[in-house]
Amino acid sequence: MQPVSQIEGRAIPLGRKNVDTDVIIPARWLKTVTREGLGKGAFENLRAEPGNLFDDPRFARAPILIAGDNFGCGSSREHAAWAMLDLGITCVIAPSFSDIFSSNAFKNGILTVVLPQDQVDRLLEVAQSEPIHVDLEHQTVTTPFQDRFEFAIDPFRKHCLIEGLDEVGLTLERDTAITDYETRHARDMPWLAHPTGVPA
Amino acid sequence: MASRPRTLYEKIWDSHVVETREDGTALLFIDRHLIHEVTSPQAFEALRTSGRIVRRPDLTLAVPDHNLPTTPRLDANGRRIPIADTESAAQLAALEGNAPAFGIRYINASAAEQGIVHVVGPEQGFSLPGATIVCGDSHTAAHGGVGALAFGIGTSEVEHVLATQTLLLRKSLTMEVRVDGELGPGVTAKDLILHIVGVVGSAGGNGHVIEYRGAVFEAMSVEGRLTVCNMSIEAGARAGLIAADDTTFAYLKDRPYAPKGAEWDAAVAWWRSLATDPGARFDKSVRIDAADIGPTVTWGTSPEDTAPIGGSVPAPESFADPSKQEAARKSLEYMGLTPGQKLAEVEVQNVFIGSCTNSRIEDLRAAAAVIKGRHKAANVKWAIVVPGSGLVKRQAEAEGLDKVFTDAGLEWREPGCSACLGMNPDKVPPGERCASTSNRNFVGRQGPGARTHLVSPAMAAAAAVTGRLCDVRELIG
Numbered sequence: 305m306q307p308v309s310q311i312e313g314r315a316i317p318l319g320r321k322n323v324d325t326d327v328i329i330p331a332r333w334l335k336t337v338t339r340e341g342l343g344k345g346a347f348e349n350l351r352a353e354p355g356n357l358f359d360d361p362r363f364a365r366a367p368i369l370i371a372g373d374n375f376g377c378g379s380s381r382e383h384a385a386w387a388m389l390d391l392g393i394t395c396v397i398a399p400s401f402s403d404i405f406s407s408n409a410f411k412n413g414i415l416t417v418v419l420p421q422d423q424v425d426r427l428l429e430v431a432q433s434e435p436i437h438v439d440l441e442h443q444t445v446t447t448p449f450q451d452r453f454e455f456a457i458d459p460f461r462k463h464c465l466i467e468g469l470d471e472v473g474l475t476l477e478r479d480t481a482i483t484d485y486e487t488r489h490a491r492d493m494p495w496l497a498h499p500t501g502v503p504a
Numbered sequence: 505m506a507s508r509p510r511t512l513y514e515k516i517w518d519s520h521v522v523e524t525r526e527d528g529t530a531l532l533f534i535d536r537h538l539i540h541e542v543t544s545p546q547a548f549e550a551l552r553t554s555g556r557i558v559r560r561p562d563l564t565l566a567v568p569d570h571n572l573p574t575t576p577r578l579d580a581n582g583r584r585i586p587i588a589d590t591e592s593a594a595q596l597a598a599l600e601g602n603a604p605a606f607g608i609r610y611i612n613a614s615a616a617e618q619g620i621v622h623v624v625g626p627e628q629g630f631s632l633p634g635a636t637i638v639c640g641d642s643h644t645a646a647h648g649g650v651g652a653l654a655f656g657i658g659t660s661e662v663e664h665v666l667a668t669q670t671l672l673l674r675k676s677l678t679m680e681v682r683v684d685g686e687l688g689p690g691v692t693a694k695d696l697i698l699h700i701v702g703v704v705g706s707a708g709g710n711g712h713v714i715e716y717r718g719a720v721f722e723a724m725s726v727e728g729r730l731t732v733c734n735m736s737i738e739a740g741a742r743a744g745l746i747a748a749d750d751t752t753f754a755y756l757k758d759r760p761y762a763p764k765g766a767e768w769d770a771a772v773a774w775w776r777s778l779a780t781d782p783g784a785r786f787d788k789s790v791r792i793d794a795a796d797i798g799p800t801v802t803w804g805t806s807p808e809d810t811a812p813i814g815g816s817v818p819a820p821e822s823f824a825d826p827s828k829q830e831a832a833r834k835s836l837e838y839m840g841l842t843p844g845q846k847l848a849e850v851e852v853q854n855v856f857i858g859s860c861t862n863s864r865i866e867d868l869r870a871a872a873a874v875i876k877g878r879h880k881a882a883n884v885k886w887a888i889v890v891p892g893s894g895l896v897k898r899q900a901e902a903e904g905l906d907k908v909f910t911d912a913g914l915e916w917r918e919p920g921c922s923a924c925l926g927m928n929p930d931k932v933p934p935g936e937r938c939a940s941t942s943n944r945n946f947v948g949r950q951g952p953g954a955r956t957h958l959v960s961p962a963m964a965a966a967a968a969v970t971g972r973l974c975d976v977r978e979l980i981g
Binding site: 320321322324326327330331332334335336337338339349372373374377378379380381382385400401402403404407408411412458459460471472473475476478481482485486489493494495496498499 | 519520522523525527529531533535536542543545546549550554556559562563570571589591592594595598629630632634635640641642644656657658659660661663664667668669670672674676706707710711737740742761763767768770771774806827828830831925926927944946947948949952
């Protein structure tokens with residue numbers, strides 16, 4: 305995962321609520337065995353609309369997307385995060401996110417910033433003409449007009465994003481704790497231990 | 505700690521914490537991992553690249569479901585019929601190769617046990633009360649119907665579970681959805697969950713795990729509970745669950761992967777102890793009276809856009825929130841509906857009975873009961889019934905349900921996810937409507953331009969024979 309710390313550039317002022325993962329990447333694009341190249345299917349239905357923001361030259365390779373409530377609702381497909389990364393988006397700002405999407409985004413180095421609706425509205429306005437700066441280290445979003453909005457983030461997620469850490473690698477270091485738990489769990493709940501008959 | 509009253513969710517959570525980090529994140533042990541072809545190839549590839557192995561292949565089960573065509577899979581000589589779509593074929597081949605390469609049990613596409621992962625898990629007794637269950641699919645919430653803590657994960661998390669058998673998570677908030685009373689005739693678990701999603705809203709459950717409580721769920725079959733929990737994600741909740749009880753135990757007993765003998769008895773004793781303690785606190789609580797719920801349909805492009813079948817298409821101005829007004833306008837334009845139009849007069853050209861929400865034997869019985877002795881309406885061009893698994897299919901055929909469907913002009917198919925999301929050839933044509941027993945009415949979900957109305961199996965059957973959205977109570981008298 306690429307480390308993330310400062311994100312600066314144009315922001316696509318999408319604004320709409322309940323952008324579901326079928327909107328981010330329709331199912332027909334999921335028939336792939338790799339993570340690459342999904343940008344061509346990203347927001348396909350929205351991009352079919354004339355004058356859409358994604359194909360507006362002002363927002364070419366914009367690193368930030370601003371959306372409404374409940375961004376990323378629906379399916380658990382991580383292809384949504386991969387498709388956005390492929391477009392160059394590394395930060396999404398919205399009043400709320402679906403739980404699975406924000407987890408998938410984080411694991412791919414996409415920062416999800418939760419801000420109240422009025423601040424999101426202000427950013428949507430600024431984004432029409434100006435770039436936006438997201439500072440993960442100081443947890444702020446700023447604009448050239450001196451707007452300064454602070455956001456909260458899980459400290460562990462922040463640490464992983466800034467360091468570009470591989471979560472699987474981190475957990476594998478906890479092998480002893482996992483093995484201890486497995487032993488205890490198999491003793492307390494043996495019926496959960498070997499369901500398929502495949503040797504552990 | 506032990507003296508504080510706890511919810512079902514908290515008890516399962518507490519019993520699966522490997523360790524808690526200083527920042528409050530917990531490493532949670534995962535008891536059951538279901539894998540399918542769409543969200544796993546990149547996870548296996550990552551394991552390969554980093555030279556990692558699957559820690560507990562014995563807790564993992566692989567089943568192909570999303571891409572499989574629902575037409576016959578074997579020819580007259582028992583040879584596999586090749587899949588025409590090369591991308592689908594490649595994805596299915598990847599799973600078929602990855603499972604044995606990593607020591608994981610794989611159910612092949614023509615086995616009787618094959619089916620939609622969320623039908624297969626409970627059916628095989630792989631999904632058990634009190635277990636933590638994950639799958640790279642948001643409808644994993646379904647397994648909460650047997651009293652498990654089950655939720656969908658992304659591919660990076662699939663990789664994490666394969667490599668470590670754990671997930672790094674923060675504890676969710678809890679929400680109680682209590683429904684007392686009794687559902688009326690023709691009103692099913694699907695109508696109930698559609699109504700609940702309408703009340704809670706598509707984001708209302710974000711950050712929460714829902715526990716469904718009350719007389720309605722206590723009286724409900726396991727199949728119905730799986731339907732309810734399945735659509736928790738449509739209310740934003742990553743998981744939904746219903747406490748296991750005698751109904752659950754009777755359903756699970758003697759299933760292939762369920763515990764046997766003394767282990768079964770010990771398991772049941774523990775499962776009973778998991779029910780939410782009296783006085784336990786929920787972060788949010790929603791109360792609904794079952795008497796207020798009728799057969800329910802969706803009119804828009806979000807699962808929260810629900811209305812009783814006797815109602816009309818709402819006017820966008822009727823919503824207080826300006827952004828909802830705008831969303832409703834867009835939805836109605838996409839759906840080709842006008843405000844005030846009676847829902848029971850909306851004609852449909854397609855009917856889909858299937859998906860992880862509604863493809864179990866009880867669903868097929870409910871649909872067949874409405875269809876028996878009737879015929880598909882002339883304006884319905886395409887109506888398919890897709891059983892949730894080979895075993896459901898076999899059971900339905902033993903009961904003669906397949907004949908009821910085919911005599912009425914519906915098609916009887918092989919198991920899989922099918923037209924719920926149209927990754928296989930089963931799609932609804934652009935601009936046409938489908939009465940669908942699936943779970944999402946998103947724009948383009950059943951095919952580009954397809955217009956989806958979510959309904960129960962009985963209501964889908966009523967739509968098939970009348971050619972419109974129809975109150976099934978008119979047919980069952």
